[in-house]
Every structure is written in structure tokens, then in C-alpha cells.
Amino acid sequence: xxxxxxxxxxxxxxxxxxxxxxxxxxxxxxxxxxxxxxxxxxxxxxxxxxxxxxxxxxxxxxxxxxxxxxxxxxxxxxxxxxxxxxxxxxxxxxxxxxxxxxxxxxxxxxxxxxxxxxxxxxxxxxxxxxxxxxxxxxxxxxxxxxxxxxxxxxxxxxxxxxxxxxxxxxxxxxxxxxxxxxxxxxxxxxxxxxxxxxxxxxxxxxxxxxxxxxxxxxxxxxxxxxxxxxxxxxxxxxxxxxxxxxxxxxxxxxxxxxxxxxxxxxxxxxxxxxxxxxxxx
Amino acid sequence: xxxxxxxxxxxxxxxxxxxxxxxxxxxxxxxxxxxxxxxxxxxxxxxxxxxxxxxxxxxxxxxxxxxxxxxxxxxxxxxxxxxxxxxxxxxxxxxxxxxxxxxxxxxxxxxxxxxxxxxxxxxxxxxxxxxxxxxxxxxxxxxxxxxxxxxxxxxxxxxxxxxxxxxxxxxxxxxxxxxxxxxxxxxxxxxxxxxxxxxxxxxxxxxxxxxxxxxxxxxxxxxxxxxxxxxxxxxxxxxxxxxxxxxxxxxxxxxxxxxxxxxxxxxxxxxxxxxxxxxxxxxxxxxxxxxxxxxxxxxxxxxxxxxxxxxxxxxxxxxxxxxxxxxxxxxxxxxxxxxxxxxxxxxxxxxxxxxxxxxxxxxxxxxxxxxxxxxxxxxxxxxxxxxxxxxxxxxxxxxxxxxxxxxxxxxxxxxxxxxxxxxxxxxxxxxxxxxxxxxxxxxxxxxxxxxxxxxxxxxxxxxxxxxxxxxxxxxxxxxxxxxxxxxxxxxxxxxxxxxxxxxxxxxxxxxxxxxxxxxxxxxxxxxxxxxxxxx
Numbered sequence: 001x002x003x004x005x006x007x008x009x010x011x012x013x014x015x016x017x018x019x020x021x022x023x024x025x026x027x028x029x030x031x032x033x034x035x036x037x038x039x040x041x042x043x044x045x046x047x048x049x050x051x052x053x054x055x056x057x058x059x060x061x062x063x064x065x066x067x068x069x070x071x072x073x074x075x076x077x078x079x080x081x082x083x084x085x086x087x088x089x090x091x092x093x094x095x096x097x098x099x100x101x102x103x104x105x106x107x108x109x110x111x112x113x114x115x116x117x118x119x120x121x122x123x124x125x126x127x128x129x130x131x132x133x134x135x136x137x138x139x140x141x142x143x144x145x146x147x148x149x150x151x152x153x154x155x156x157x158x159x160x161x162x163x164x165x166x167x168x169x170x171x172x173x174x175x176x177x178x179x180x181x182x183x184x185x186x187x188x189x190x191x192x193x194x195x196x197x198x199x200x201x202x203x204x205x206x207x208x209x210x211x212x213x214x215x216x217x218x219x220x221x222x223x224x225x226x227x228x229x230x231x232x233x234x235x236x237x238x239x240x241x242x243x244x245x246x247x248x249x250x251x252x253x254x255x256x257x258x259x260x261x262x263x264x265x266x267x268x269x270x271x272x273x274x275x276x277x278x279x280x281x
Numbered sequence: 282x283x284x285x286x287x288x289x290x291x292x293x294x295x296x297x298x299x300x301x302x303x304x305x306x307x308x309x310x311x312x313x314x315x316x317x318x319x320x321x322x323x324x325x326x327x328x329x330x331x332x333x334x335x336x337x338x339x340x341x342x343x344x345x346x347x348x349x350x351x352x353x354x355x356x357x358x359x360x361x362x363x364x365x366x367x368x369x370x371x372x373x374x375x376x377x378x379x380x381x382x383x384x385x386x387x388x389x390x391x392x393x394x395x396x397x398x399x400x401x402x403x404x405x406x407x408x409x410x411x412x413x414x415x416x417x418x419x420x421x422x423x424x425x426x427x428x429x430x431x432x433x434x435x436x437x438x439x440x441x442x443x444x445x446x447x448x449x450x451x452x453x454x455x456x457x458x459x460x461x462x463x464x465x466x467x468x469x470x471x472x473x474x475x476x477x478x479x480x481x482x483x484x485x486x487x488x489x490x491x492x493x494x495x496x497x498x499x500x501x502x503x504x505x506x507x508x509x510x511x512x513x514x515x516x517x518x519x520x521x522x523x524x525x526x527x528x529x530x531x532x533x534x535x536x537x538x539x540x541x542x543x544x545x546x547x548x549x550x551x552x553x554x555x556x557x558x559x560x561x562x563x564x565x566x567x568x569x570x571x572x573x574x575x576x577x578x579x580x581x582x583x584x585x586x587x588x589x590x591x592x593x594x595x596x597x598x599x600x601x602x603x604x605x606x607x608x609x610x611x612x613x614x615x616x617x618x619x620x621x622x623x624x625x626x627x628x629x630x631x632x633x634x635x636x637x638x639x640x641x642x643x644x645x646x647x648x649x650x651x652x653x654x655x656x657x658x659x660x661x662x663x664x665x666x667x668x669x670x671x672x673x674x675x676x677x678x679x680x681x682x683x684x685x686x687x688x689x690x691x692x693x694x695x696x697x698x699x700x701x702x703x704x705x706x707x708x709x710x711x712x713x714x715x716x717x718x719x720x721x722x723x724x725x726x727x728x729x730x731x732x733x734x735x736x737x738x739x740x741x742x743x744x745x746x747x748x749x750x751x752x753x754x755x756x757x758x759x760x761x762x763x764x765x766x767x768x769x770x771x772x773x774x775x776x777x778x779x780x781x782x783x784x785x786x787x788x789x790x791x792x793x794x795x796x797x798x799x800x801x802x803x804x805x806x807x808x809x810x811x812x813x814x815x816x
Contacts, residue, residue: 087476093451148695190691190709225734226764263634270659
């Protein structure tokens with residue numbers, strides 16, 4: 001009983017730490033990645049703390065109405081023309097789903113030459129509002145971004161670059177196989193410039209570690225810091241060696257020629273080789 | 282009944298702890314060389330993160346041991362962040378440490394690492410990417426929320442005193458910075474580049490929260506700097522966020538603030554020109570916020586090279602004359618040393634390999650090569666050469682210490698329209714990127730020494746270790762593999778390391794408390810207090 005009194009007496013004077021575990025819409029892993037474009041957009045939306053997602057179906061319905069009634073002054077994407085840019089407009093950004101924009105559009109801004117859209121119905125105005133929110137979404141939510149067609153190079157020049165620079169390591173005729181491994185042109189470009197290391201460890205970084213007791217370990221290096229090196233030998237056994245005086249580590253990276261190439265690669269050579277490899281698909 | 286007893290006991294403990302704490306910081310002590318306190322983001326106003334303390338030395342640093350840890354275990358996943366990461370620099374006043382993550386502030390007993398109070402803000406929007414820490418004045422702690430509220434808290438109890446909204450989260454402004462308190466000004470910067478909004482810096486009254494002045498980081502109608510933009514509308518939506526705390530020279534009464542990237546971010550075709558004062562170091566009058574001079578480190582930026590690393594104040598003899606200098610290792614890969622009275626340059630020199638510029642303008646600004654801009658087919662350029670993590674300057678060695686990254690990225694232009702908006706492009710690393718700790722002479726831009734951090738994996742993105750340096754010839758920072766490391770400041774020799782629960786992720790501070798020198802560092806969700814064993 002004493003205890004209860006003590007609590008109530010203190011409750012007003014104390015700041016009681018709040019149990020701060022809060023249910024929030026966290027994307028799995030916290031990243032912006034995700035399988036489908038929709039997941040990627042949703043993850044990025046959460047990551048950036050953007051407002052509620054626009055209603056895409058309504059935005060699609062609202063597009064013709066927007067182009068007819070608004071685009072002449074505000075541009076086809078709402079980015080401004082004769083009239084102001086709407087996607088950075090306070091009125092648009094202050095609205096979620098037409099609750100402010102619909103009544104606003106009915107009145108307009110006659111003093112600034114913007115007419116009142118009294119003849120349009122609530123549903124149509126709400127759809128136009130969603131169209132504007134979709135335009136904002138396509139700018140603010142980087143998870144919705146799409147690459148253009150990145151094939152801009154000259155395939156013939158790319159073929160010549162490959163013949164001059166790549167065939168000391170890669171057999172002729174192997175380039176079709178390389179090109180065929182990639183679904184998209186940007187994956188192809190990234191992948192030939194800097195190949196992924198495959199799961200079969202064929203491009204793994206290897207090394208030789210001489211310990212200070214004279215023993216030598218060879219294998220695939222999985223991590224190294226100033227203080228220790230971890231490697232897996234040919235029997236699959238993992239070794240962790242502390243790096244101290246007398247411990248020597250030699251490392252071989254089969255991708256070293258690619259790393260050297262990246263340091264001086266010109267944009268036009270990169271584009272040309274990508275165009276050549278794409279032509280082999 | 283059992284529950285009741287337990288609750289009673291824990292409250293009693295809290296009340297005892299609260300009763301002991303009476304925190305008060307003399308405004309005259311703010312920004313002074315940190316000895317038994319750490320009163321601003323950078324410890325003082327110079328940005329040097331240099332400590333005159335010399336109890337911990339190269340000879341005994343190997344004995345450094347964990348005195349306490351504080352783990353954030355009451356928050357869990359936040360929106361867009363799977364786990365809490367301490368990216369703040371702690372403040373220390375009257376034996377109380379103040380640390381933050383987005384939406385949260387803690388006051389800790391600096392002797393034990395135990396929680397004194399915890400403030401929990403419920404945000405309504407904003408990006409929870411990081412939080413750099415609090416500012417302090419008398420008995421008030423100032424905290425910026427993701428949705429752009431300046432919140433004043435009672436430093437002793439954590440009770441909210443007042444709050445003021447200074448930017449609209451619906452325009453994708455969000456706040457991560459630490460307020461900087463100078464005299465009767467609370468200087469507040471802002472972030473957010475998703476929506477082509479203009480950056481600004483605000484000054485508030487520390488007692489009332491009244492707005493004193495605003496400096497916009499892009500020019501308005503009538504300003505001659507407007508000629509660096511195609512029109513007023515592009516300038517008014519040109520970015521230049523004030524993400525990170527600046528520095529201050531009391532003699533000149535000038536603030537030095539670094540400004541962020543230009544908007545639209547990667548698509549520069551709609552904004553031909555240098556795009557002042559984005560990507561710059563600006564000198565502002567403390568009392569009025571008026572621009573005194575600027576130096577633009579990345580004219581017409583198209584690579585998101587936020588110029589937000591600390592502009593460090595350095596006083597040095599040059600050709601026999603004492604000079605007031607300012608040095609910055611910029612994210613665009615240039616090391617810049619300026620005369621901080623007028624912004625004239627002494628050194629502008631790459632500190633990582635660069636091939637994107639054709640030379641320097643007469644003012645010393647790098648001239649970018651257009652072919653290196655993001656393009657539809659992809660364009661190779663450097664990965665950010667550093668980021669928000671704090672560098673340091675040692676008055677004894679005369680060297681600046683920077684965690685740098687050498688690597689390449691491919692940047693794509695995605696929005697090819699005449700009037701692009703938002704990011705308009707993207708970039709991602711390609712090939713191996715390697716982190717280095719570089720010790721750079723600010724009078725030449727040359728490295729006295731550089732230490733490569735060995736790593737099979739690429740250098741991590743934006744979670745980098747900050748740096749602290751001491752008069753006893755130490756540099757403290759972290760690698761990419763959870764090690765906190767002490768180097769000799771003059772030679773870069775490794776003297777000590779300790780593996781932590783995560784990579785060092787916040788500002789490293791040091792102070793005397795109870796007659797002992799402490800070093801405090803954050804790594805992931807855990808704050809560590811290190812100290813030498815008692816003799």
C-alpha cells in the first residue's frame with residue numbers, strides 16, 4: 001500500500017521512460033530492394049518517409065481530364081509551363097487524396113487567372129488530384145525510376161575494343177556466352193565491366209598465408225583486416241590467422257585486370273562494348 | 282502485488298537518479314576547448330576534434346579497456362531502418378552524456394553508462410536515415426526531429442519545454458543535424474533532396490524559440506548570384522541543404538557552413554550554370570545570417586556530391602605570417618584550403634584519383650568535364666570520396682585526418698526531359714572500392730601518410746567511422762570490420778584495436794571525468810566508454 005502511494009505521488013513529477021517499441025511499417029531487411037517494381041517502390045516510400053501512396057487506378061482515370069483541363073498551363077507532367085510547377089506546389093503536397101485539392105479546384109484562383117472547374121464532378125476532380133500525386137510519386141520516389149535504353153554505343157567499335165583488350169584472357173567465341181547471361185542491358189554493362197564472383201568460386205580471391213611458425217596455408221580468402229585473415233583451404237577447412245610480426249599474406253584476385261581497366265575505362269569504350277555484347281545475344 | 286513491488290522499486294531507482302542530476306552549461310563555456318565536457322557537435326567551434334588531453338598516450342593506449350556499454354534495446358526497427366545505428370556525436374555536460382538516433386534522445390550517466398532519461402518523439406513523416414546529436418545552452422537540450430521540429434528539452438529531466446516546426450515534411454524536408462548553439466543563437470540546418478526544394482539555415486532564440494534570421498542557400502530575385510541559374514524558379518527549387526553542423530570563428534563572428542547537392546540531383550540539363558550557393562562553403566555573419574563570402578567546391582554538381590564535410594578552422598604560419606585558414610576534404614575528392622577571412626584559396630588538390638575535371642577556374646574552383654556527367658548510356662566517375670563522418674585536425678602534427686574512399690561508380694541519366702525533377706538519375710559503385718585513412722598537410726594537400734584498410738568487400742556506403750585526434754599523438758577511428766583503432770598521429774602506426782559489436786558509426790569524443798580520461802564511441806546500437814585501468 002505504501003508502495004502504491006509512492007507511485008502516485010511521483011507520477012506527476014517524473015518523466016517515465018516510454019516503452020519505445022513501436023509498430024512501424026518496416027520493409028524486410030530495411031533495404032530499398034525488393035522483387036517486384038511495386039515492392040521496390042513501396043520499400044523506397046517507407047525508407048524516405050514519403051506520404052501515402054497515390055491511387056494509381058484513379059490517377060489513370062484522371063490523366064485525360066488533367067491533359068484536357070490543366071496541361072495547357074501546367075505542362076503534361078505538371079512540371080509547369082505558362083502556369084506554375086504543380087509537383088512542388090504547397091497545395092498539391094499538402095493533399096493526400098483530393099480532400100484539399102477537390103474543393104480548391106472548384107474555386108480555382110481567379111485572381112491569378114486560374115479558372116474554377118465547377119463543371120467537373122467531385123470524382124473527376126479527385127481523379128485529377130491523384131494524377132498529380134502520381135506525377136509527384138514519379139519524381140520523389142526513386143524506387144519508381146526506370147532506366148532508358150542504355151544501348152547508345154557502336155557495336156563495331158566495341159568489337160574492335162574487345163579484340164584489342166580482352167582476348168588475352170577470354171577465348172574468342174566466349175563472348176556470346178557472357179552476353180547471354182544477362183537479362184537486361186544495364187546488368188550486361190555492369191556485369192562485363194565488373195563480373196559477379198560466381199558461387200562455384202571460380203573467380204574467388206585466393207591467397208597464401210605464411211604463419212610465424214613457418215607453416216603455409218593456401219586457399220580462398222573470405223575476409224581480411226589489419227588484424228586477421230580468414231581463408232578456406234581446398235578441403236573446405238576454414239583457417240583464421242592473426243596478423244602479427246612474421247605473418248606474410250599474399251593475395252591473388254582473378255578480377256585484377258578488370259579492376260585495372262575500370263580505373264581508366266572511357267565512357268565511349270564502355271558504351272561500344274556493351275552495344276557489341278548486346279548484339280551477340 | 283509482486284508486479285506492484287517491482288514497479289515501485291524501479292521508479293524509486295529512477296527518482297534517485299533524476300534527483301541527482303542538475304545539468305547547467307554556462308553559455309560562455311560552449312565551444313571552448315573540450316577538457317571535462319564536450320559541448321558541441323565538434324567539441325568546440327573549430328571542427329578540429331582535437332583534444333589536448335594526454336593521459337591516454339601511445340605508450341599506454343594498448344591497456345585501454347571497456348568501462349561500460351550502453352545498448353539501445355528499447356527501440357527496435359524504425360521506418361526504413363531495420364536496427365538503430367548511433368550516428369550522433371555525444372555531448373557531455375556535468376557528467377551527463379546526451380546521445381540520439383532519429384526520434385530518440387537519451388541522457389546517460391557518463392560514469393556508468395546508465396540511462397537517466399529517454400525522450401521519444403512520434404514523428405509524422407521525414408526520413409529516419411540518421412541523427413547527429415543535440416545542442417545545449419544553460420539547462421536546455423535542443424533536438425531536431427525527422428519531421429523538422431526544433432524541440433527544447435529540460436537537460437536534467439528530458440521534459441519537453443517548447444517545440445517549433447521550421448520546415449514542411451510534406452515537401453520532403455527532413456532533419457538529421459545537430460543544432461549549433463553560439464551566444465544567443467541556435468543554428469539549425471535542414472535536409473531533403475527528393476523534391477527540388479531550396480536549402481536554408483535558420484537561427485533561433487535559445488530561450489523563446491523565436492526565429493532570428495534565415496539564410497537561403499540559393500539566391501532570390503535581385504541577387505547577382507541569380508545569373509548562375511537559368512531563372513528564379515530553378516534557383517528557388519535548387520537544393521543546397523544544410524545537412525551537417527558548421528564551424529565558427531569568434532574573432533570574425535563568422536559561421537562557416539557547408540552546403541549540399543544541387544537539385545535536380547543527377548539531371549543538370551535544366552539548370553545550366555554554376556548553381557550558387559549549392560555545393561559551397563559559405564561564410565555568414567552570426568548576427569544577421571548575411572553572406573560574407575563563398576567558395577563553390579563543386580560548380581554545377583551532377584553527382585550528389587553534398588559538400589557537407591566539416592570546414593575545419595586552422596591557424597597557421599604561412600611564409601612567416603599568421604594566417605586564419607579553413608580546410609575541407611570534400612566529397613567530390615578535392616582537398617581545399619582557404620583564407621577564412623575572405624574565401625581566397627591556397628590549395629585545391631585531389632586527395633583521391635580524379636579524372637572528371639579539366640582544370641581550376643581563376644578562383645580555384647574545379648571545372649567539370651561534361652562527358653563525366655551522368656548519361657543515358659552510363660558514365661564512370663568517382664564514388665563519393667568521403668561522406669558526413671567527421672574528419673579531424675591535430676595542432677601538433679599539423680595534419681588533417683580523413684577517412685577517404687577510392688573507387689568508381691556508373692551514373693545513369695534517367696530523366697532526359699528539358700525540365701527534369703527530383704533525382705533524375707542514379708549511380709552505383711562498380712569494381713572494388715577501398716577505404717583509406719589519409720593524413721593530409723593542409724598547406725600542400727599532400728598526404729604525409731595513408732593507411733589502406735584491408736577488406737575483401739567494398740567499402741561500406743555512408744556509415745563511416747569518425748575521427749578524434751589528441752595532443753598525445755593519437756588518432757582514433759574505425760575500420761570496416763568492427764575494429765576501433767588507435768594510430769600514432771605522426772606516422773599512422775597501429776597502436777591498439779578493439780573489436781566492437783558493429784563498425785564505429787558516430788562521433789568519437791574524449792573528456793576527463795572523475796580524474797580519468799574517457800574515450801566514448803558509438804558502434805551500431807551500442808555506445809562504448811573506454812578508460813585505462815585504475816592504477
